Amino acid sequence: MPELPEVETTRRGIEPHVNGQKVLSVVTRTKKLRWPIPSQLNKKLSQQVITSVNRRGKYLLLNTDSGTLIIHLGMSGSLRITDASAAAQKHDHVDVVFKKNILRLRDPRRFSCVLWTSKDPLSHKLLASLGPEPLEEEFTAQHLYHASRNRRISVKDFIMNSHMVVGVGNIYATEALFTSKIHPLRAAGKISLPQYELLVSAIKEILVDAIQRGGTTLRDFTREDGKPGYFQQELQVYGRTKQPCVVCAHPLRSTKQGQRTTTYCTKCQR
DNA sequence: ACAGTAACCTGTTTGC
């Protein structure tokens, strides 16, 4: 579900509600999501004050003086701020309880994860080898160009690999390749530097635009207040198989890459 | 090191 814009939208949404707040307790209703939820999480977090809410790739980091709660929303996870008296629903797995409200994780498909580390979260196994942030300066065409030489993997799978760049999932990879007129099945190693320049610009622009619109809501995603994002209205190719290309009107084609659908225009993207 | 596939889950949509 959530790609970088949705996670950033969530971060911005929850931050004012939890930052500086003291955790009263943690309620877990399942032992395991993508990975086991740390036992003793309640003991570790209770009485701790949230000192900041950060994001690295699609991971949310809730910092305290004694450690960091790491949350990844997987495919169908969402966080919301609920009233302290609101009853938990079917797929509400974890509550971080504050005095006035609750930070509640809901995830029907359970691909999300909740982890705890008392060390620098960026050195955690899952975060340590992540690629650059797409909206930071270190994400450049040069970086992609050099990392992709001699790689036969498709350019789409390449940019969706979090070790190359974080935060680019199926929706925004599909859109950025369309904007930069690159065929998604082409080998990453055959893409020229000027083409990577176009692609990097497209990724940055699309992510910024999507964040401004509160992310993309297709079915599961909701913001912390339960409202949807509005970027889906801007999608030019994702989910538009057989519909006309917005540039040339040729019907868009879909194919499978791995277990992911990719949609593209056979005339515009080469 | 790299590429491809299976796996983790459940809810919704599609197709016969």
Added chain:
DNA sequence: TGCAAACAGGTTACTG
């Protein structure tokens, strides 16, 4: 209409 298969925003683990 009913049922089963296909599909869904992610990422790691495993295989060759």
